[in-house]
Amino acid sequence: MASLQTIGGGKRPLRRLQFQLPTGERKTLRLGRMPLAQARTFKIRVEQLLTALRYNQPPDPEVVEWLAGLSDSAHRQLLSIGLVRGRDSTRLGDWLDHYLEKRSDVAPGTRRAMRQAKWRLLDYFDRSTPLRELTVHDARNWRRWLGEYRKQDGEPLAEATIRTACRFGKMFFKAAVEAQLIAANPFRVLSTGVIAADRGRYVTPPELEKLLGACNHLQYRLLIGLARLAGLRCPSETHALRWADIDWDNSRMIVPSPKTARHPGKECRTVPVDPRLMPILVEGFAAAEEGSTNVVTISTNNLHRGLVALIERAGLEPWSGPWQMLRRSRETEWAETYPQDAVSAWMGHSIQVSAAHYLQVPPELFEKASGRADKSDASRPLQVQNPTLPAHADTRLLSASLDASPLDDGIRRELAEGGGKATQSESRIQYPSVKSPSDHQKPPGQSELQRHPLSGGGARAEKSDDVLTIHNADPRLRSLILAWPILPEAVRIQMDRLIREAREQGGSPDGDTGGTQAAR
Numbered sequence: 109m110a111s112l113q114t115i116g117g118g119k120r121p122l123r124r125l126q127f128q129l130p131t132g133e134r135k136t137l138r139l140g141r142m143p144l145a146q147a148r149t150f151k152i153r154v155e156q157l158l159t160a161l162r163y164n165q166p167p168d169p170e171v172v173e174w175l176a177g178l179s180d181s182a183h184r185q186l187l188s189i190g191l192v193r194g195r196d197s198t199r200l201g202d203w204l205d206h207y208l209e210k211r212s213d214v215a216p217g218t219r220r221a222m223r224q225a226k227w228r229l230l231d232y233f234d235r236s237t238p239l240r241e242l243t244v245h246d247a248r249n250w251r252r253w254l255g256e257y258r259k260q261d262g263e264p265l266a267e268a269t270i271r272t273a274c275r276f277g278k279m280f281f282k283a284a285v286e287a288q289l290i291a292a293n294p295f296r297v298l299s300t301g302v303i304a305a306d307r308g309r310y311v312t313p314p315e316l317e318k319l320l321g322a323c324n325h326l327q328y329r330l331l332i333g334l335a336r337l338a339g340l341r342c343p344s345e346t347h348a349l350r351w352a353d354i355d356w357d358n359s360r361m362i363v364p365s366p367k368t369a370r371h372p373g374k375e376c377r378t379v380p381v382d383p384r385l386m387p388i389l390v391e392g393f394a395a396a397e398e399g400s401t402n403v404v405t406i407s408t409n410n411l412h413r414g415l416v417a418l419i420e421r422a423g424l425e426p427w428s429g430p431w432q433m434l435r436r437s438r439e440t441e442w443a444e445t446y447p448q449d450a451v452s453a454w455m456g457h458s459i460q461v462s463a464a465h466y467l468q469v470p471p472e473l474f475e476k477a478s479g480r481a482d483k484s485d486a487s488r489p490l491q492v493q494n495p496t497l498p499a500h501a502d503t504r505l506l507s508a509s510l511d512a513s514p515l516d517d518g519i520r521r522e523l524a525e526g527g528g529k530a531t532q533s534e535s536r537i538q539y540p541s542v543k544s545p546s547d548h549q550k551p552p553g554q555s556e557l558q559r560h561p562l563s564g565g566g567a568r569a570e571k572s573d574d575v576l577t578i579h580n581a582d583p584r585l586r587s588l589i590l591a592w593p594i595l596p597e598a599v600r601i602q603m604d605r606l607i608r609e610a611r612e613q614g615g616s617p618d619g620d621t622g623g624t625q626a627a628r
Contacts, residue, residue, distance in 0.1 A: 359381040
């Protein structure tokens with residue numbers, strides 16, 4: 109406890125405080141001709157500082173605020189006794205540099221957002237501005253300036269971007285308060301709550317079909333497929349995915365998640381491989397260079413601009429946040445079929461985040477609820493077409509699948525020329541064997557081809573050393589067998605019905621028994 113003593117008489121006598129430090133040393137603090145009320149307040153604050161010093165705890169916020177308002181001479185008296193730390197004249201630019209250098213625990217995307225917030229602060233405030241001189245009024249003026257700021261293209265900053273900058277600004281100055289550089293956080297009054305994202309755009313399966321059809325770059329097809337059909341974040345997750353992460357046999361893939369890697373158990377997640385995505389992955393695997401490990405190898409620069417150009421080429425109206433909207437559309441489509449807890453786990457966030465920022469009401473639901481939906485089209489799988497492939501009459505049934513199927517060039521030429529006659533040649537598709545998880549995983553093909561009904565009879569299938577050989581088959585039948593795993597379900601059903609009818613009639617429905625007899 110400290111004792112307040114009055115020396116002499118008169119209206120404004122001299123006053124002093126006497127107290128004992130935790131070390132046992134007695135100290136005297138001369139207050140001068142201080143009014144009694146202020147002297148009593150000074151005594152209470154000194155006692156609070158002694159308590160914090162005795163238990164090695166930081167002072168209460170109200171004590172820190174009181175210290176910030178002291179004159180330099182009074183603060184030097186407390187400093188000489190050992191009750192406080194020296195006042196720091198840290199400048200804004202130095203503090204921001206120091207803080208970002210120490211935050212090595214954040215994800216790369218968060219670090220980029222921190223640097224952007226730092227630049228926006230230094231665009232408005234001078235680097236040499238002392239932290240202690242910034243007020244709530246200054247923080248509000250900075251927030252208004254962000255609302256008036258224009259980017260290079262003349263567009264204003266989005267409200268979500270402004271709130272993100274304010275959120276990091278509040279974080280920077282909160283750390284300064286904890287370091288006892290300032291008494292209070294001047295940015296504490298700014299609104300930084302996360303606002304719901306714009307979810308007014310749902311990328312429908314037909315639009316996705318147009319987008320993939322307009323894309324002549326395999327890397328962009330992989331990116332679009334991974335974002336829209338697997339819900340991966342672009343580019344952090346798409347560019348971190350490796351071929352070894354894909355389980356071809358079980359149609360799953362383990363997706364590394366740099367955004368959530370700092371949380372225990374959130375380093376990665378398992379995502380199902382959509383049947384529409386599988387042929388794109390197979391094509392990418394076939395085109396990958398020997399020894400390559402990553403699925404996507406294209407640079408992360410200008411991905412936004414490239415996707416907008418593809419959207420326009422496909423005849424669609426560009427939408428804001430194109431990559432994120434593809435990911436949102438994936439979750440919306442999944443949520444129509446699967447439990448939300450599973451969908452959120454596949455997407456890599458909580459159910460609350462899904463409801464607030466991802467889930468949409470697709471147009472198909474209105475048609476379905478009103479009974480106007482075309483059931484035959486509702487379940488029709490995505491057809492990926494390459495505009496450069498000739499669509500001859502003999503190949504129109506398979507034209508949707510050939511570009512994404514692992515056919516060799518010889519069969520492609522035969523199909524493009526209309527099929528041709530049955531030959532004694534044989535077609536081989538060979539994939540590397542998997543010896544360890546670090547090696548390339550084997551794309552699907554062998555097991556599926558052996559199971560489906562077209563793998564028997566005249567088209568004899570043999571498997572040895574991961575090589576599938578089809579002997580003595582009509583080129584059209586070989587192409588059908590190879591493309592069967594990626595054919596639309598509606599086409600499979602129709603072909604199966606035609607085969608059964610041909611068997612019942614004992615002949616071919618069109619008079620040409622070669623292909624049907626081989627299938628039988």
